Amino acid sequence: MTQRKPLVAANWKMNGSKALVDDMTHSLAVVDFTAVDVMICPPATLLPLFPQGTAIALGGQNLSQYDAGAYTGELSASLLLQAGARYVLVGHSERRSLFSEDDDILLAKVQQAVATGLIPVFCVGENLQQRQQEKTTEVLAKQLAAVYASHPELLAKSVIAYEPVWAIGTGEAATPEQAQQAHAAIRQLLARYDTVAASKVRILYGGSVNASNAAALFNEADIDGGLVGGASLKPAEFLEICRSAKD
Template sequence: MQRTPLIAANWKMNGSAALAQQLTVTLATLSLDTTTVVVCPPATLLTRFNTPGNFALGGQTLSHESSGAYTGEISAELLQEAGASYVIVGHSERRMLNFESDELIAAKLKQAVSSGLTPILCVGESLQQRQQEKTQQVIARQLDAVYASQPELLLKSVIAYEPIWAIGTGESATPQQAQATHAFIRQHLAQYDAQAAETVKLLYGGSVNADNCAALFQQADIDGALVGGASLKPAEFAQICLAVTKGAKE
């Protein structure tokens, strides 16, 4: 099953209008006809990109409500008005630092899809959970919270596996470790919708950089990456985009 590669940049609480312009110029030099690129900057920078371009924009989170008295939150509609067509949901930092539960993440993903945004759902285990050999158990729980009762959302989702122990640490799962977990995710998703499980894009996120991306992209069930720190370096991010295009499943 051929799946179009996708590379998503998660700037987190970093970046500037100058960086937005620089990345726009850099990406404009690339031929990305066979790759989807999504840039997820802080919400205040969404309107600072020169669009339309050869990439899409995404938010880093959204509210599970469509509007109302929720100070500091941002709705799907507001993200769309700012130019976003994707949104990250359930990033491990949101789960840990903002105490987002599986139930809240499920509500956010449903809100994203119903509003016309494509959610990038993040799942992954901590170092302690991996050491206890609970990786599959943890990821199954996170997936079940969303898709067990809402399998129709799977076709409209992107899923990113981000081992928490590899985020921002410089450590990355080996290509074989990442592939094994991605294969498990695809197998687990098949119980909800076998066709969707074959077509949904699965991304790897965890200290992805220009040096390790090519080997990751050669794995059968890895369709791209959710890139953190390296996405703040336009030249390196461009190398990652080119690597997934070159390594697209043949």
């Protein structure tokens, strides 16, 4: 079986402060970074406040599909890189639903990230109605194909995050078995485009991950870590989630 180093990622969304940056940095200083990668996506204004020289990786929550220009309020991949980011979230369900980001926009964003040297964390997942109609695999196939069918070379430079929309912020996490089924389906779908990259790509679970369910989720064969929302705003709990990830 291909060994994939776990990655635990925090998505602070539109939350955070200098005090939280300091508290989180202090709490995570005890993490064994040889066993797990840890990444934090704070609001972009907080990126420069993280101290340099730590093993904590930083990420943006979003980026523009354009590399520069008259796009007031947008942040390009190069600006995020200069602010200290190594990763960037692309296609989070909130960006898809609240800001109407479609497949063409998301492909352009993944391309911008990779071309600039950022690692895109490409988010996919079904809503409650789609799950109830047993369309999960169909939805995942369409979302993944929008990027990797025409540009399979991007897969080796990506991380995938499976986030069942019905579980985000609801406290209703998928069971480890449900999550594993979706992750295995994602890996099989990606193998259509690049078999080697599909076996190596890290697929994170994102949907109400917390200290109580993290270990069981991360123990599944195709779950390579988590994209953590609300629990990532609590340094002690996020530390426990990081400790739950094992090689």
